[in-house]
Amino acid sequence: MNTTSLPEPAVLDRIRVVLSHPSHPGNIGAAARAMKTMGLSRLVLVNPRTFPDAQADAMAAGATDLLVQAEVVMSLPEALSGTVLAVAMTARRRELATPALWARDAAAEVVAMASSGDVAIVFGNETSGLSNEELGQCRRWAMIPVNVDFSSLNLAAAVQVMGYELRLAALDPGRPPAISGAGELASHDEVEGLITHIERAAIASEFLDPASPKRLILRLRRMFSRAAPEKEEVNILRGLFAALEKGISGPIKGKANPENKT
Amino acid sequence: MNTTSLPEPAVLDRIRVVLSHPSHPGNIGAAARAMKTMGLSRLVLVNPRTFPDAQADAMAAGATDLLVQAEVVMSLPEALSGTVLAVAMTARRRELATPALWARDAAAEVVAMASSGDVAIVFGNETSGLSNEELGQCRRWAMIPVNVDFSSLNLAAAVQVMGYELRLAALDPGRPPAISGAGELASHDEVEGLITHIERAAIASEFLDPASPKRLILRLRRMFSRAAPEKEEVNILRGLFAALEKGISGPIKGKANPENKT
Numbered sequence: 259m260n261t262t263s264l265p266e267p268a269v270l271d272r273i274r275v276v277l278s279h280p281s282h283p284g285n286i287g288a289a290a291r292a293m294k295t296m297g298l299s300r301l302v303l304v305n306p307r308t309f310p311d312a313q314a315d316a317m318a319a320g321a322t323d324l325l326v327q328a329e330v331v332m333s334l335p336e337a338l339s340g341t342v343l344a345v346a347m348t349a350r351r352r353e354l355a356t357p358a359l360w361a362r363d364a365a366a367e368v369v370a371m372a373s374s375g376d377v378a379i380v381f382g383n384e385t386s387g388l389s390n391e392e393l394g395q396c397r398r399w400a401m402i403p404v405n406v407d408f409s410s411l412n413l414a415a416a417v418q419v420m421g422y423e424l425r426l427a428a429l430d431p432g433r434p435p436a437i438s439g440a441g442e443l444a445s446h447d448e449v450e451g452l453i454t455h456i457e458r459a460a461i462a463s464e465f466l467d468p469a470s471p472k473r474l475i476l477r478l479r480r481m482f483s484r485a486a487p488e489k490e491e492v493n494i495l496r497g498l499f500a501a502l503e504k505g506i507s508g509p510i511k512g513k514a515n516p517e518n519k520t
Numbered sequence: 521m522n523t524t525s526l527p528e529p530a531v532l533d534r535i536r537v538v539l540s541h542p543s544h545p546g547n548i549g550a551a552a553r554a555m556k557t558m559g560l561s562r563l564v565l566v567n568p569r570t571f572p573d574a575q576a577d578a579m580a581a582g583a584t585d586l587l588v589q590a591e592v593v594m595s596l597p598e599a600l601s602g603t604v605l606a607v608a609m610t611a612r613r614r615e616l617a618t619p620a621l622w623a624r625d626a627a628a629e630v631v632a633m634a635s636s637g638d639v640a641i642v643f644g645n646e647t648s649g650l651s652n653e654e655l656g657q658c659r660r661w662a663m664i665p666v667n668v669d670f671s672s673l674n675l676a677a678a679v680q681v682m683g684y685e686l687r688l689a690a691l692d693p694g695r696p697p698a699i700s701g702a703g704e705l706a707s708h709d710e711v712e713g714l715i716t717h718i719e720r721a722a723i724a725s726e727f728l729d730p731a732s733p734k735r736l737i738l739r740l741r742r743m744f745s746r747a748a749p750e751k752e753e754v755n756i757l758r759g760l761f762a763a764l765e766k767g768i769s770g771p772i773k774g775k776a777n778p779e780n781k782t
Binding site: 320405 | 554556583666687
């Protein structure tokens with residue numbers, strides 16, 4: 259692997275680094291510096307406490323261009339809009355957790371998927387991490403292996419390690435090309451649209467208590483996230499749910515349509 | 521790879537992280553934090569500008585135990601005393617450079633060698649890096665692949681990435697055991713003793729100008745470093761040089777002993 263004379267791999271331009279609710283502007287700057295050393299350039303900030311900020315500029319140390327170009331949004335769905343894969347970085351084991359990937363394996367998947375479209379790596383708040391709701395919006399969860407007795411990885415350090423793995427994955431000439439299915443993958447927005455549609459249908463059908471729908475929708479979202487559905491599949495499902503919703507407003511609300519009994 | 525429930529790999533206790541001439545105490549603290557997250561505990565400081573220091577403690581954030589236990593020495597040879605392998609981290613291509621290893625490959629070698637004895641990873645000053653003399657004292661040179669247009673990796677960030685690779689190498693169950701030769705490997709001090717001996721002999725023989733011996737000795741040192749000699753081989757060579765030195769003080773100074781001609 260001789261990389262020093264090679265041009266920067268184009269795939270790195272498809273990777274968004276999303277910092278959700280960062281508290282300390284210094285960490286935003288240090289994360290930008292870490293990103294740039296690894297050839298990453300697309301920083302997205304979800305509702306940062308203080309940004310722009312002189313401390314962020316100071317800690318960026320030559321990577322202020324990433325701060326200038328950073329996109330600031332108010333919610334994670336906005337940050338993930340248009341992506342085909344979102345990977346949540348998590349330090350803790352979670353309720354509802356499907357097995358997380360190790361950072362190295364996650365990086366390989368991210369780079370492979372980046373040939374299909376934009377991908378995102380999502381880092382949570384310095385103290386509280388990502389919420390369960392935020393985790394539920396990401397198809398994959400990834401962990402950096404740390405000392406269990408001292409897992410206090412700084413936010414910029416986590417960006418540095420994950421950026422390093424992404425860079426190596428992008429430079430790896432032996433990596434097989436992205437898994438190419440028959441159809442085009444659905445975007446994050448399309449999958450979210452489907453989830454919203456299902457939620458609405460589930461409430462309308464009284465299957466779901468609108469007062470506490472969270473857990474069930476989380477499970478569904480994770481299932482669809484894992485499935486990585488194609489556009490056409492999403493369209494079929496939406497068509498199906500639209501049809502079911504129509505049935506609910508029909509004569510026998512909340513029960514099976516007797517016409518289907520035969 | 522399920523590592524979270526495993527005990528910390530014992531091999532990490534054999535690895536010294538050597539910071540040579542660090543300028544900023546905050547970087548020492550951040551490096552200690554980075555080390556501890558990856559299960560490394562042995563910090564050695566060569567002639568730090570300011571240590572101990574409140575800023576180092578603040579940046580260590582829970583890893584102050586590493587600072588308390590840190591060994592402070594005045595020269596790199598002291599820091600490497602008793603090691604069987606020293607790896608220099610370098611960001612630049614160098615004069616006299618043999619090919620550097622990538623961080624990942626270097627980590628695999630370090631972990632394999634750690635079953636034979638102590639090993640060291642050496643990081644240079646924040647601005648000037650390691651001197652050629654310091655590089656010459658290390659058997660291997662390692663590089664972290666960075667964006668050539670922005671290679672400004674923070675010292676603690678470099679420790680974080682290398683520590684991460686060392687941790688993964690240590691946890692890797694598929695790694696073959698250390699290369700076991702017939703004999704015990706010479707320690708760093710023994711190889712250095714040999715180099716010093718050779719230098720003295722080379723000057724005594726007028727082969728070497730004592731005013732500018734640096735480049736030649738650097739080359740020799742690198743050759744012996746690459747060779748990873750065993751104790752017995754070092755002893756043989758020293759015996760040989762001792763014998764040759766005796767010959768120099770004999771009748772035909774600086775030329776071959778006529779007795780050897782037959």
